[in-house]
Amino acid sequence: xxxxxxxxxxxxxxxxxxxxxxxxMHAHPPYDRSQTGLMLDAARRVGIERLILCSVxxxxxxxxxxxxxxxxxxxxxxxxxxxxxGFVYGLVYVNxxxxxxxxxxGHYLQQPGFVGIKLWISCRxxxxxxxxxxxxxxxxxxRNVPVLCHAFYRSGGNLPGELSPTDLAHVAxxxxxxxxxxxxxxxxxIQGIRAVKPYPNVWTDISGSRAYMGSVEFAVKELGADRxxxxxxxxxxxxxxxxxxxAAAEIDLxxxxxxxxxNSAALFFGEGVPK
Amino acid sequence: MIVDFGAYLGNWPLYPLPIRDAAGLVGVMDRCGIGxxxxxxxxxxxxxNPRDANERLKSMVAExxxxxxxVGSVDASSPCWREDVVAGIEQVGLAGFxxxxxxxxxxLDSNGVVALADTLAMAHRPLFVASFxxxxxxxxxxxxxxxxxxxxxxxxxxxxxxxxxxLNNLTVEQATALLDMPGISLSNVFMDVNAMDKPFxxxxxxxxxxxxxxxxxxxxxxxxxxxxxxxLLQESTVPDDGAKAILEQNWRTSEVxxxxxxxxxxx
Numbered sequence: 001x002x003x004x005x006x007x008x009x010x011x012x013x014x015x016x017x018x019x020x021x022x023x024x025m026h027a028h029p030p031y032d033r034s035q036t037g038l039m040l041d042a043a044r045r046v047g048i049e050r051l052i053l054c055s056v057x058x059x060x061x062x063x064x065x066x067x068x069x070x071x072x073x074x075x076x077x078x079x080x081x082x083x084x085x086g087f088v089y090g091l092v093y094v095n096x097x098x099x100x101x102x103x104x105x106g107h108y109l110q111q112p113g114f115v116g117i118k119l120w121i122s123c124r125x126x127x128x129x130x131x132x133x134x135x136x137x138x139x140x141x142x143r144n145v146p147v148l149c150h151a152f153y154r155s156g157g158n159l160p161g162e163l164s165p166t167d168l169a170h171v172a173x174x175x176x177x178x179x180x181x182x183x184x185x186x187x188x189x190i191q192g193i194r195a196v197k198p199y200p201n202v203w204t205d206i207s208g209s210r211a212y213m214g215s216v217e218f219a220v221k222e223l224g225a226d227r228x229x230x231x232x233x234x235x236x237x238x239x240x241x242x243x244x245x246x247a248a249a250e251i252d253l254x255x256x257x258x259x260x261x262x263n264s265a266a267l268f269f270g271e272g273v274p275k
Numbered sequence: 276m277i278v279d280f281g282a283y284l285g286n287w288p289l290y291p292l293p294i295r296d297a298a299g300l301v302g303v304m305d306r307c308g309i310g311x312x313x314x315x316x317x318x319x320x321x322x323x324n325p326r327d328a329n330e331r332l333k334s335m336v337a338e339x340x341x342x343x344x345x346v347g348s349v350d351a352s353s354p355c356w357r358e359d360v361v362a363g364i365e366q367v368g369l370a371g372f373x374x375x376x377x378x379x380x381x382x383l384d385s386n387g388v389v390a391l392a393d394t395l396a397m398a399h400r401p402l403f404v405a406s407f408x409x410x411x412x413x414x415x416x417x418x419x420x421x422x423x424x425x426x427x428x429x430x431x432x433x434x435x436x437x438x439x440x441x442l443n444n445l446t447v448e449q450a451t452a453l454l455d456m457p458g459i460s461l462s463n464v465f466m467d468v469n470a471m472d473k474p475f476x477x478x479x480x481x482x483x484x485x486x487x488x489x490x491x492x493x494x495x496x497x498x499x500x501x502x503x504x505x506x507l508l509q510e511s512t513v514p515d516d517g518a519k520a521i522l523e524q525n526w527r528t529s530e531v532x533x534x535x536x537x538x539x540x541x542x
């Protein structure tokens with residue numbers, strides 16, 4: 001039947017209730033601080049009960065941020081954790097090329113609410129090697145926290161310090177006890193998912209990018225639903241539009257719950273019993 | 276009724292699209308409460324014989340004529356474009372034409388496109404312009420195509436003011452820039468919202484500053500989940516009346532679009 005009345009449209013498709021509650025394990029504080037409250041409110045309204053934030057720079061997305069920028073970004077996340085206890089959590093953002101990285105990790109991971117580490121695009125040294133990443137991964141293993149890694153297959157070549165899914169697969173092979181999350185399905189999602197498939201210590205999140213039809217199904221088919229996580233990449237993207245990827249995916253309802261809650265609850269909060 | 280102004284059928288060279296035929300498309304439309312969709316053939320954008328592509332599209336959607344409005348392909352740089360348009364409208368019954376200028380290799384504000392746009396205005400058919408199909412950063416390394424430039428979009432709008440133009444896949448940034456542009460009338464121009472999910476609250480801010488009357492729903496199914504822009508319109512930052520207008524009302528303000536939709540949905 002064709003819906004014909006005006007009200008039919010909004011009544012016909014709504015975000016399914018089974019996606020609530022959700023954990024968004026990949027979001028960022030907005031650079032426009034006047035938007036922060038609005039953003040947290042939008043997250044709650046779409047059914048997100050835990051929001052894991054990480055900075056990618058306080059004032060802008062700086063590929064190799066100085067230590068002041070790193071600290072300001074993490075301080076901002078810490079402030080949001082404290083002002084929204086039980087709702088906002090954090091990942092410690094580091095530029096692994098900085099000599100202060102170990103101190104930064106130690107300091108912020110001591111703070112209640114930080115549940116992991118975030119690596120963005122400052123991962124290679126001046127020779128293009130991945131050496132700066134290894135101590136961060138070893139630190140994460142020591143503290144038993146996951147590392148969310150921005151990793152991308154980018155047409156035309158990656159940014160200078162940017163990991164590819166191939167790089168992440170290499171790190172995963174070197175450190176099988178590390179818990180690594182490949183952000184954004186690895187950019188070009190088919191290649192990204194395939195690259196990390198052999199490594200059971202790599203999860204992936206569906207954040208960012210456009211809502212590619214079939215991408216969630218492909219991730220579940222190749223990796224298993226236990227290795228797929230919901231993240232939005234807000235403020236750069238919409239909470240709801242990214243959550244709709246899970247709603248729309250033609251996968252089992254139980255797999256959808258794993259993606260939006262169970263897997264992140266286990267990985268970041270050590271909660272083995274599904275909610 | 277929700278109308279989708281950005282749907283496709285057909286084949287994509289990089290991977291199999293998850294919807295193979297019109298029945299599959301209509302199934303997804305039902306899932307989302309979409310009443311009708313303007314649908315073009317994605318491989319028609321690359322066809323050396325658009326007339327053949329248009330006939331293929333028509334045969335693909337024939338059984339779903341009450342829901343699917345076929346949108347033809349045309350190469351504005353071809354000497355045959357005019358006869359392809361006439362045949363497409365008169366013999367195939369096309370509801371408009373979609374062009375992908377950067378994939379097809381012509382400038383949007385070229386004389387050929389302006390003449391095409393004028394022809395469509397006289398035929399009471401819309402011209403759909405896809406800014407891009409796949410994101411530049413994920414394109415095949417041997418087949419990299421930029422989005423259509425805003426200058427060219429503005430150039431066409433200025434030179435073809437009588438044509439109903441539907442712009443697919445503009446970003447919030449591009450749409451805002453177009454709406455801010457002095458000396459340009461957008462009264463016959465509509466923009467779909469499917470690439471307006473970034474940044475957070477970007478669409479809401481656009482609506483706050485410019486209203487929603489130039490915006491329509493477009494899914495880019497089967498490349499994208501059609502639920503994503505529906506969810507975007509339900510995010511708390513987007514006003515309900517703006518969302519309703521985008522989904523169901525704005526297209527009705529265009530005599531051309533309303534006439535085409537009503538011609539199928541009332542049958």
